Amino acid sequence: MGPHIVSSFDDDLIAVQARISEMGGIAEEMLSGALEAVKNRDAQMAQEVIARDKRLDAIEMEVENLATRVIALRQPMAGDLRLLISALKMASTLERVGDLSKNIARRAVYLANARPVRLSSSIVRMGNQTLGQLTEVLDAFTSRDTALAVSVWKRDVEVDEMYNSIFREVVTYMMEDPRTIGLGSQLLFVAKNLERIGDHSTHLAETIYYIVEGTPLGDDRPKGEPLGLEGY
Amino acid sequence: MTNMRMTEQDLQDRETKIASRGVDVFYGATHAIKDVDIDILNNTVTAFIGPSGCGKSTFLRCLNRMNDTIDSCRVTGQILLDGDDIYHSSVDPVTLRARVGMVFQKPNPFPKSIFDNIAYGPRIHGLVNNKAELDEVVEKSLRRAAIWNEVKDRLDQPGTGLSGGQQQRLCIARAIATAPEVLLMDEPCSALDPIATAQIEELIDELRQDFAVVIVTHSMQQAARVSQKTAFFHLGVIAEHGDTNQIFTNPVDKRTQDYITGRFG
Numbered sequence: 001m002g003p004h005i006v007s008s009f010d011d012d013l014i015a016v017q018a019r020i021s022e023m024g025g026i027a028e029e030m031l032s033g034a035l036e037a038v039k040n041r042d043a044q045m046a047q048e049v050i051a052r053d054k055r056l057d058a059i060e061m062e063v064e065n066l067a068t069r070v071i072a073l074r075q076p077m078a079g080d081l082r083l084l085i086s087a088l089k090m091a092s093t094l095e096r097v098g099d100l101s102k103n104i105a106r107r108a109v110y111l112a113n114a115r116p117v118r119l120s121s122s123i124v125r126m127g128n129q130t131l132g133q134l135t136e137v138l139d140a141f142t143s144r145d146t147a148l149a150v151s152v153w154k155r156d157v158e159v160d161e162m163y164n165s166i167f168r169e170v171v172t173y174m175m176e177d178p179r180t181i182g183l184g185s186q187l188l189f190v191a192k193n194l195e196r197i198g199d200h201s202t203h204l205a206e207t208i209y210y211i212v213e214g215t216p217l218g219d220d221r222p223k224g225e226p227l228g229l230e231g232y
Numbered sequence: 233m234t235n236m237r238m239t240e241q242d243l244q245d246r247e248t249k250i251a252s253r254g255v256d257v258f259y260g261a262t263h264a265i266k267d268v269d270i271d272i273l274n275n276t277v278t279a280f281i282g283p284s285g286c287g288k289s290t291f292l293r294c295l296n297r298m299n300d301t302i303d304s305c306r307v308t309g310q311i312l313l314d315g316d317d318i319y320h321s322s323v324d325p326v327t328l329r330a331r332v333g334m335v336f337q338k339p340n341p342f343p344k345s346i347f348d349n350i351a352y353g354p355r356i357h358g359l360v361n362n363k364a365e366l367d368e369v370v371e372k373s374l375r376r377a378a379i380w381n382e383v384k385d386r387l388d389q390p391g392t393g394l395s396g397g398q399q400q401r402l403c404i405a406r407a408i409a410t411a412p413e414v415l416l417m418d419e420p421c422s423a424l425d426p427i428a429t430a431q432i433e434e435l436i437d438e439l440r441q442d443f444a445v446v447i448v449t450h451s452m453q454q455a456a457r458v459s460q461k462t463a464f465f466h467l468g469v470i471a472e473h474g475d476t477n478q479i480f481t482n483p484v485d486k487r488t489q490d491y492i493t494g495r496f497g
Contacts, residue, residue: 001489001490001493001495002490002495002496003495003496004493004494004495004496005494005495005496006494009494074494075452075453076493077452077456077480077481077492077493077494078480078481078482078483078488078489078492078493079489079493080493081480081481082481082482214481214482215482
């Protein structure tokens with residue numbers, strides 16, 4: 001795509017995209033920090049993650065204001081319109097990713113003060129997978145790489161399966177030893193939040209696909225067992 | 233799309249009102265329109281968009297042989313109205329223009345009374361038998377053009393005394409008074425304020441119930457709002473033609489994308 005005849009239109013679109021990338025960077029750091037905090041029982045790190053969320057909320061507001069203004073002033077069409085509508089959705093999705101990471105960080109504070117558990121390793125693995133997908137989908141946005149976006153979209157089922165397996169594992173521990181129920185519940189919420197972040201990455205992938213292709217990605221995505229309740 | 237708008241499904245049932253086949257237009261040595269094929273559907277608003285000089289008005293004016301008035305202009309290919317070639321030697325252009333009416337960019341009421349502006353067409357085409365019928369046609373046309381209430385008490389006053397928006401609606405009333413089958417509109421709102429523009433757009437949507445409407449407009453938003461089909465003209469050819477919804481959200485041709493998003497082509 002060439003530049004717009006009105007160059008300030010280009011400046012606006014670049015600014016919107018820069019904000020989305022900035023939000024993506026912060027959300028990624030928050031998730032990565034929250035996972036570190038869980039893994040290393042680092043309450044200090046968890047507090048830093050919690051503090052970052054405010055910045056993410058502030059940029060989301062900026063994106064909303066900017067996109068609304070551009071739509072009102074320029075009446076964007078076609079690819080420009082798709083980008084702006086999608087930017088609004090992406091900003092809100094990334095804000096949710098930030099919230100969920102903050103929630104993981106809160107639970108990390110609890111876990112840091114509790115008795116260590118060996119279970120953490122499968123949570124860490126699930127966390128790395130979720131973080132990897134978020135990173136890839138943000139790369140796909142920057143490079144407008146629909147193949148990468150589709151690959152993230154298809155792999156969400158892996159995160160879902162990990163969630164199901166952690167769910168079973170944690171419930172088993174809690175049944176064996178009721179003293180682990182408090183801790184286990186916290187871990188279940190961490191896993192659930194990661195699973196939600198995975199869903200948000202999927203949604204980001206769909207949005208990126210729409211920006212580039214102008215058509216929806218469809219809904220024949222591989223899906224796992226939704227509740228992880230089989231066997232219980 | 234809301235239920236107020238025609239869905240693409242509905243469009244599939246519309247018959248072709250005008251079919252253009254391999255149409256070329258020359259002004260002297262200038263090749264203004266190149267091999268244009270397009271079907272204009274009945275009960276549908278078709279918008280022609282494109283940069284200045286792309287040929288959209290020239291092509292519009294072929295559809296009721298308005299180009300006949302320009303000596304250097306030569307039209308080849310076929311334009312079929314209900315399957316009949318409108319450029320056939322047996323076709324009377326004046327009768328054709330009663331069937332394919334036109335509204336111009338600048339309101340151009342006759343220097344006559346409001347009543348006579350509307351009555352002129354039905355009179356010369358012999359569409360009415362007596363004064364009562366004529367009165368009825370005038371009132372009906374003015375009502376359909378959404379201007380009756382504003383002019384009913386001063387039908388004997390000159391049409392040129394109306395405001396710009398009123399004059400344009402008067403011209404639309406004049407165009408529909410001959411009961412045309414197709415209405416051509418060449419930038420009908422470019423001289424109007426936003427309120428008059430909204431009134432005309434509302435009117436276009438109503439006129440679609442009875443006619444095929446073809447509108448040339450420089451306002452992309454207007455094309456997107458009023459039409460169901462859009463054709464993008466570029467350097468005398470139709471670069472892209474399709475459902476309005478698709479053209480404005482996901483155009484296929486790069487020239488269309490550049491134009492509607494305001495980029496350098």
